[in-house]
Structures are given as structure tokens and as C-alpha cells.
Amino acid sequence: MxxxxxxxxxxxxxxxxxxxxxxxxxxxxxxxxxxxxxxxxxxxxxxxxxxxxxxxxxxxxxxxxxxxxVASTGPRYWGFVTGGSTPAAIAGDWLSTIYDQNTQSVKGSGDVSALIELETIKLLLSLFNLPTDFFGGFVTGATMSNFTCLAVARQWIGQQNGKDFARAGVSGIVHVLSATPHSSAVKSLAMLGLGSNNFTQLKTTAGNRETVDTADLEDKIKTLNGQSFILISSAGTVNTVDFDDFEAISKLKEKYNFWWHIDAAFGGFAACSPKYNHLVKGWETADSITVDCHKWLNVPYESAVFFVKEKHQLLQMQTFQNSNAAYLGDPLENFSYLNFLPENSRRLKALPAWFSLISYGKSGYQDIVENSVEMALLFADFIEQNPAFKLLAPVRLNTVCFTLADENQAGDFLNRLNATGKVFMTPTVYKGNKGLRAAFVNWRTTKADIELVISEIEKVLVNL
The missing domain is CATH 1.20.1340 (dopa decarboxylase, N-terminal domain)
Structure with missing residues (x-):
């Protein structure tokens, strides 16, 4: 040695x-x-x-x-949508490294740690009040979750046209409709060979909204003359956390033939709170859903889940089957995650989530969600009351999208504020306006943090 x-x-x-x-x-x-x-x-x-x-x-x-x-897991890192690891999640993550399982199988005499993953998926479905007819698994992040879901959607489109895209390659036109897709979903379209530019842009609802105009959606559907398509909708847009009208989309799904995918990377956690779960009403009828656990679940990177309706499992297997490894057996008889998601090898990603869910339960995550929204509203109140700023959109959940009264100063202001090291926010562009985003998802954030950041902002304004 x-x-x-x-x-x-x-x-x-x-x-x-x-x-x-x-x-x-x-x-x-x-x-x-x-x-x-x-x-x-x-x-x-x-x-x-x-x-x-x-x-x-x-x-x-x-x-x-x-x-x-940097303190990206701390209470004042408001950039992107970044949670912080709970103590239970840290314990689970350490043990994931120590046990070092290759989580794929649920039967046999070797590594069967996928049993933990299957249980964690059931716990998450319970947390989100989603039906048990979803099948799920863990991937690295929202990008790979969107990729996994849309890959199955791609195979479904092929099936509707008598083709096996997984074996023969993509041929013909694949119609994708969306109003405000996240960049990770657009990136997934590129990786899937569907083309990042090849989606039909839907109109958004009037009145400072980012949601699908369902009337325009139905008009676009009618122009397809019965051709199947993929709809990418949002449970929480990245700038203003806006939610598509899932009940209206559910009714359209009863009339028309399409694959409905929901990007609920962080907005799906609205389901954890009786105050906000109306925002996702109707999402249970979707074909697939993306949820990013290293956001509001507050577990370490890399952790996200996909949910795909069980009725599509054959399509999912056709998409991801590791077909040239005979020793793995029939994937329909010998379940292994490697036949249902992109990676052949992966760590026990579910264990940090399992520990955190078991440790804090539904009430714990309700508290985290509701506290985050309370902090967002508290910060937004300061922005509204200060003449140096203006809100670019109403606060719908946990993100404050705002700019300076003199929009041209937004970039300089943000650079100076972030340079203090006391808080971190990210720039954005919203409806042509240069803006800033403060996203609240960290379980540690308190009113004291809001007050500290307000004090730093006031110092920066004096010297701007």
C-alpha cells in the first residue's frame, strides 16, 4: 500500500x-x-x-x-435561489459519502440503497400533496431534472407519430410551447436535439405577469390541427415567482393531446403551506414535474428530483435503458434506476433529503416556506417605502424583483452592495428593465438579517 x-x-x-x-x-x-x-x-x-x-x-x-x-449557505445569500443545508441534511450528506453507494437497484445481494431513494420520493410526494401515481428519482439539479422529463416527453412525441426517437433518432418537427421557460429548460431542449430556438413563444397574461395566456395557448393548439406537442409551464418563474393557471391547463389537457411538463424548481414548495398551496392547484394532472431540492428543501448541492407519471414508465425506460449490458437483466423485471435516468453511476443523493424530511416533517417545511415569504415581504416593504427604489413586480411568493429609481444606477449599486460581503443578490432584466433579484429560501434567514442588509443598503446609497 x-x-x-x-x-x-x-x-x-x-x-x-x-x-x-x-x-x-x-x-x-x-x-x-x-x-x-x-x-x-x-x-x-x-x-x-x-x-x-x-x-x-x-x-x-x-x-x-x-x-x-463564501457564505452561500448562509442567511444573507439572496442570489440565484440558493438554500442552505439543514443540520439533518448535512448528516445525511456525510453519510452518503461514507457509505459511498452506487444507488441503482432495489433487489439482490449487492447494493440495494435505491430502496432509500424510492422511500424518499414517496415522502416528497406526501410533502407536496401529489398523487402516488408519479414515479421519481434524484438527479444533480433542475437542469438534469428538466432534461430527464423532457427526454421522456420527446419519446412520447415519437410514439404519437409511430417513431422510436431513442433508437432511431429525432426526425420530423417536435412542437414545444412555452411562455416564460427557465434557461435550464431551454438548455435541455438544446441537449435533446430539439433546438433551444425551436419552441413557440406563448403570450403572457396581461397585467405585469409572466404566466401563460391560456386563450393564446388554445389558439396555438388549434393551429397545430391535432398534432401532439410539449407544453413547458412554470410553477414559479425565476424573476417574479409567477404561476401558470394549472386548473385551466388541466381543462385544456382534457380536450387536447399534449405532454404537460411543469418546471417547479422552487415554486413547487408553495404546496407545503396552506397559505400558498392554491398556487399549485391542478398541478397533479401534469405528466412530469421538476423540483430542485438544493433550493427550498435546503439540502446540499447536487440534488433535484424528477416526477414522471408511472403510466409513462415504458417510454422512460426506452429513453434511458442501458441496453448493451446483458448482466443487468430485463429492466422491466429487475428495476434499476440506471434504466430510468441519465447517469449510470451516482451517489446516494436521496439520503440528505431523507434525513431532512424525517427530521423536520411537514410542519418544519411549512415553517421554512412561510418564514421565507415573510422575509421577502418584509424586504419588499422597505423597497416600496424607499424613494430610491421601485418594485418591478408584486411579490407573489419568495423573490423580490426591483430596481433603482434611476435604473442606470442599478448595476453600480449592486456591485457596491455585493462588495460589502454582507449580502449577495443577482442582476436580472425584467420586461426590458435592468433589475435586481433577492430570493429568500434559506432556513436561517431572520428579521435581523433583513435589518442588517437594509443598513448596508442605506450606506451604499449615501456613497452612490
Missing amino acids: NNHLKNDLDAIESILDLVKHQGLDFLNNICERPTSTQKEVQITNELSEEGLGTIDALQQFNKCFEEIM
């Missing part, structure tokens, strides 16, 4: 103890950790011949890279 490997094995307890204490120091001081950094690092290009061993490698990491680790 290599000397460094042998020494590390003998010192594994000390190594893990060092990492534990460093991790605890990060978590216990996360409120003081900057949310952004200007630090530059020197990248090493050559690998040493002998290596250092883990303890010395940790020292080198701390010397070179530790300072660039």
Missing part, C-alpha cells in the same frame, strides 16, 4: 476530527463569513510526484482556497 494511503488510514479518526472542527467553525460563524470575495488565488498546474497526505493537503487547502469559500 502507498505510504500516504497507509498513514491516512491509520490516522482516519484524526483526519475526520480535523475536518469536523473546521466544518463546525464555518457553520458556527457563517453569519460573519463574507457572501462574496475579491480574493485571487494562484492555480497549481503540476501534480507532485509523491503527494502530501491528507493532513498536509488540508493545510494547503486552507492556505490557498479556504478564504474563497
Whole structure:
């Protein structure tokens, strides 16, 4: 055995103890950790011949890279839509690494850790009050969830036209309709060979909305003259968290033949709260749904789930079957996730979610969702009351989309605010306006954080 490997094995307890204490120091001081950094690092290009061993490698990491680790899992990281890992999720993630399972199968004498994944999917369906006729699994993020769902939709389109796209390749026109698709869904269309530009843009509802105009949708459907198509709809648009009218779309689905996919990456968590679950009423009739767990579920990256109706399992298997490995057996008789999603090898992604769901239950996630919305409304109230700002859209759930009264100052203002390291937000463009987004999904965020950020904003305004 290599000397460094042998020494590390003998010192594994000390190594893990060092990492534990460093991790605890990060978590216990996360409120003081900057949310952004200007630090530059020197990248090493050559690998040493002998290596250092883990303890010395940790020292080198701390010397070179530790300072660039920002508080993206902290209470004032409001950029993108980034949650923070709950204590239970951290425990599950550590154990995922330690057990190091290749989660695929549920039967046999080898690795059957997929049983945990199947149970976690059932728990998530219960959390979202979705019917049990959805089949689900874990992938790396919303992009791969959208990709997985739309890949099955692509196979369904082929079936409607007597073709097997998975085997023969895509041929003919695949009609895709959407009003405000997220970039990850558009990227998925590119990866699937359908073309990122090849979707029909639907009108949005009048009155500062981002949702599908269902009248325009039906008009577009009629022009297809009975041709099958894919509809990509939104449970929470990225800028203003707007929700398509799922009940209206459900009624259209009774009249017309189409695959209905919902991108509910974070907005789907509205289902966790009696105050906001009306926003997803009717979504249970969709063919597929994307949910990104490393957002509002507050588990570590990389974690998202897809939900696809069980009635489409044969299409899903045709899309992802690992067909040239005879030792895997008949995929319909010997279930393995590798025949139902993109990856052949993957870690036990479900375990952090399982730990967090079991630990905090429905009421825990109701509290997280409702607190996040409360924080968003509190921040939005400050924006509305301050003449230096203006809201670009009403706060519909957990994101505040706003700009400066002088829109041309928005970029400079954001750069200065983020440079404080006290908060992090992201820029956006909304209906032609240069804007800023503050997204609230972190379980740690409190009113004290809102007050601290307001204080920093007022300082920046003075010097703007």
C-alpha cells in the first residue's frame, strides 16, 4: 500500500476530527463569513510526484482556497435561489459519502440503497400533496431534472407519430410551447436535439405577469390541427415567482393531446403551506414535474428530483435503458434506476433529503416556506417605502424583483452592495428593465438579517 494511503488510514479518526472542527467553525460563524470575495488565488498546474497526505493537503487547502469559500449557505445569500443545508441534511450528506453507494437497484445481494431513494420520493410526494401515481428519482439539479422529463416527453412525441426517437433518432418537427421557460429548460431542449430556438413563444397574461395566456395557448393548439406537442409551464418563474393557471391547463389537457411538463424548481414548495398551496392547484394532472431540492428543501448541492407519471414508465425506460449490458437483466423485471435516468453511476443523493424530511416533517417545511415569504415581504416593504427604489413586480411568493429609481444606477449599486460581503443578490432584466433579484429560501434567514442588509443598503446609497 502507498505510504500516504497507509498513514491516512491509520490516522482516519484524526483526519475526520480535523475536518469536523473546521466544518463546525464555518457553520458556527457563517453569519460573519463574507457572501462574496475579491480574493485571487494562484492555480497549481503540476501534480507532485509523491503527494502530501491528507493532513498536509488540508493545510494547503486552507492556505490557498479556504478564504474563497463564501457564505452561500448562509442567511444573507439572496442570489440565484440558493438554500442552505439543514443540520439533518448535512448528516445525511456525510453519510452518503461514507457509505459511498452506487444507488441503482432495489433487489439482490449487492447494493440495494435505491430502496432509500424510492422511500424518499414517496415522502416528497406526501410533502407536496401529489398523487402516488408519479414515479421519481434524484438527479444533480433542475437542469438534469428538466432534461430527464423532457427526454421522456420527446419519446412520447415519437410514439404519437409511430417513431422510436431513442433508437432511431429525432426526425420530423417536435412542437414545444412555452411562455416564460427557465434557461435550464431551454438548455435541455438544446441537449435533446430539439433546438433551444425551436419552441413557440406563448403570450403572457396581461397585467405585469409572466404566466401563460391560456386563450393564446388554445389558439396555438388549434393551429397545430391535432398534432401532439410539449407544453413547458412554470410553477414559479425565476424573476417574479409567477404561476401558470394549472386548473385551466388541466381543462385544456382534457380536450387536447399534449405532454404537460411543469418546471417547479422552487415554486413547487408553495404546496407545503396552506397559505400558498392554491398556487399549485391542478398541478397533479401534469405528466412530469421538476423540483430542485438544493433550493427550498435546503439540502446540499447536487440534488433535484424528477416526477414522471408511472403510466409513462415504458417510454422512460426506452429513453434511458442501458441496453448493451446483458448482466443487468430485463429492466422491466429487475428495476434499476440506471434504466430510468441519465447517469449510470451516482451517489446516494436521496439520503440528505431523507434525513431532512424525517427530521423536520411537514410542519418544519411549512415553517421554512412561510418564514421565507415573510422575509421577502418584509424586504419588499422597505423597497416600496424607499424613494430610491421601485418594485418591478408584486411579490407573489419568495423573490423580490426591483430596481433603482434611476435604473442606470442599478448595476453600480449592486456591485457596491455585493462588495460589502454582507449580502449577495443577482442582476436580472425584467420586461426590458435592468433589475435586481433577492430570493429568500434559506432556513436561517431572520428579521435581523433583513435589518442588517437594509443598513448596508442605506450606506451604499449615501456613497452612490
